[in-house]
Amino acid sequence: MIDRVIDSRGLDSFDLRFMGLIAVILSVGVLSIYSVTHSQDTAFPFYLKQLVWILLGTVAFLVMYLSDYHKIARLAYPTYAVILIMLAIVLFMGKSSRGAQRWIPIGPFAFQPSEFAKLVLVLVLANYYSRASRVGWLHRVVLPGLIVLPGLLLILKQPDLGSGLSFLAVYAAMLLMVGVRSKALGIILLLSVMLFPFVWEMVWASLHDYQRERVMAFVDPDYDPGGKGYHALQSRIAIGSGELSGKGLYGGTQSQLKFLPEGHTDFVFAVYAEEWGFVGVLVLLALFIALIWVSLEIAARAKDTLGALLAAGIVAMLCFCVVVNIGMTAGMFPIVGIPLPLVSYGGSATIMTMASLGLLLNVKRRRLTLFY
């Protein structure tokens, strides 16, 4: 089969650029994690752990890169089933933190299935749309929606609003890609607006206290600096006080002195912005844009629907996480607990993101064969 033939020319400059961008962004992450946690006196500090995750992530990257993505896509449904089971396990026996159960403890580490669920969802939906007839409402929207639903519900039940929203974002991106007509999009939009109050009511009622507080904090972060709006305000202070050129490495008092909670995970961007200022922020944004641009290039040049959908889904997921994370740290969105890809500390997220990027490069690798 011609589509099984792989590019034999090895890595080209495009690949190197792609991997170079990933490496630079990962370094920014490690540096920021080091900066914020270096004073902690632990035998195995966070930045070292993160290096281990990156190492494991590199393995995942290579595995996803070297295997044929068609084969990987075929494993989508069974993998999805496994993930659903794991999500269920998390609910019953997971490790909880701040009122949410998201982790399955494995030895000294904790495994977060909801992170992997995002990638698996991309695989499942790409697989579905590349095979199934995409004619009609039922097949375009409803059936894939039913595939998304169990995972979404399990994640929201944890509750993990951030991962849940990522799930919806992947689904929405896929719908967009497979060509839901503008008329249909309009109807969905209209329905959403009309249903919003009811959905809001349901969602609000089902939210945990800390989630409601976070939403309230978003609405008015200044009203109680010691309490509910604490995260949002401290994060804004961290970013804002960085000003143009930042306070320098280790100079971020907000994060160094722990005014900023979760400085090495969800709020790592604030740490970075405090220490490197607006200049650093523009550099990091440029790095992300470059990475996403290159990724979109891959999607655009994919040789088949599966590849294109996979690439598009992964890019959409990446975009969503970057935008929402930076947006929430900067106080534009409510705080929903989404890590900054490749930068935030976290095993599951790092490995998953690197695996996704491996898969992405895999798609690119196989398109060149067509020109032989």
Add this chain to the structure above:
Amino acid sequence: MATVGFNDSDLLDLQRRLVILRVGLLLVVALLALRLWHLQIREGPYYRDLSENNRTRSVVLEPARGLIFDRNGVLLANNVPSFALYVTLEDVKDRQALVAQLASLLSLDPDVIQKKLSTGKGGKLQPRKVKDRLTLREATLIESHRLDLPGVMIQVESQRNYPAGDVAAHLLGYVGEVSADQLEKPDFADLHQGSIVGQYGVEKWFDRQVRGRAGQKSVEVDALGHEKRAIVSDKPLAGDDLYLTIDAKLQKIAEDLLGEESGAIVALDPTNGDVLAMASRPGFDPNVLSKELTNKQWVEIVQNERRPLNNRATQGQYPPGSTFKVVMAAAALESNTVTPSTMVRCNGGYQFGNRLFHDWKQGGHGSVDMNEALIHSCDVYFYTVGQRMGIDTIAEYAKQFGLGQETGVELPSERVGIVPSTAWKQKARNQPWYPGETISAAIGQGYVTVTPLQMASVIGTVANDGVSIKPRLVQAVMNRTTGERAEFPPTVRGKVAVKPATIALIKAALADVVTKGTATRAKSSLVTIGGKTGTAQTAALRTGPEKDIPKKFRDHAWFVAFAPVDAPRIAVAVLAEHMGHGGSAAAPLAKDVIEAYVKTYPQVLQGVPAGGRAKSPAVPVDARPKT
């Protein structure tokens, strides 16, 4: 086969739609950049200020108070390290919970903590002292709970300590937290809630010198308000050291002589005013009073019937009794009311109008002159001369001796007693003076009241040939930073207008009081002593023999003395409350003090100053009247 992907119109459609993603992405990232520009550039300075406030707290560094030494360099007050607990409200998340937690960890009343947190200057960023003198156990307990106690800081501070316990307590005084009222006053402007100031004794009188200057450090704190590192440090300046004039050993001896009784003993160097000892009993332990007392403890001390906080030497006002005859003798001779040879017949009583004033000796002393009247303390003699002089003449001389006014000793709230006169009575009582009242006043009863320090000064003035030197407690203050020592030279308070012959007569008579008069129990084999006994009647009616009278109605025993007679170097006043006769109860105490003094400083027997650390010159010779 090879065209599966590229000929698929859906795929082309899909790839076209990626443009939407690109445009959307650029748009959203542009929005993010705009937001970050707003935060970091437009509002950057505002957030920088917020972050500075977030992380820095200015902590006051309490200065160490100056040390207090006696005249020989014996340490009377120093400082020992102690732990103090501060709370910064800004960092406190839940005030109620914190108060409850601290209350249980330190076994304190929650209301007390609340009050501490709500008083004081400065905003929420100003740390407030909640408790000092934490025990090591309490301090470690707090430290081990520090993660649950945001905003709580433990600082090591110096704590006042009085190594000798209750010795010289009334002189040294004690320290305590500056009160809210004090903070309003300009003298305390540089202080803040929790500052320690002297509240009594020289600690209070010299507080401005002793307190030192607080320093400040800016500490970088984390989100829990715990110190990470000090950024700037403005070192505190230790207070000045005080060198007292007292001899700690003599002080202790004087206090032990009074023992469990109430009373006062004052010993002065009449030539320079040095207070050598000033004992007041009952006393207190300043270490206890310098701690923060509970309301109950405080009430117990204040309402104690024996009033241990009262410095009887400067605040106790007693009728001088017969010790007043020293003043009377000078007044009578100088006002030419009598001559030394004027004789008065004493039959044991003095009839004035329809009232008979008794002499202390039934049957009387027979015919006595001034010399004999002093030696035997003849009341009738002084009734007579008093009556001849009139109250205003008595008052004039009493004032010259310094009665009715502050001695000026460096102790707060000194009382002045009363020197009655017609003007005084008109003013104080709005009544005319009755001649009969002069008779009581003539033997130091009636309206006349004095403090033991005043009487010590009176006898010292006599010993010093009529030159009255201001009693002083502090001879020098040393700046600990510069090492500079500021001496307080003796100051002449005044001169009594008496002829040398008058003084000589009185001194000789007082020497005879000890050798053959009313105070033979003060006779010493070591040194010649001159003195005068006194027995001050209390207001109560007296019936029956002394031993049947309840103690609190018994007379006060007085004895004032000086030694050596030829060149006096010590003047003593002893007042023993409710101890009966001066000759039996007070005179032996004065003798013991004088003997202890000459044993310690044998050079005084040769007329050489006692010395000690004080190198202050005595009053220049030419300041004294020529003899």
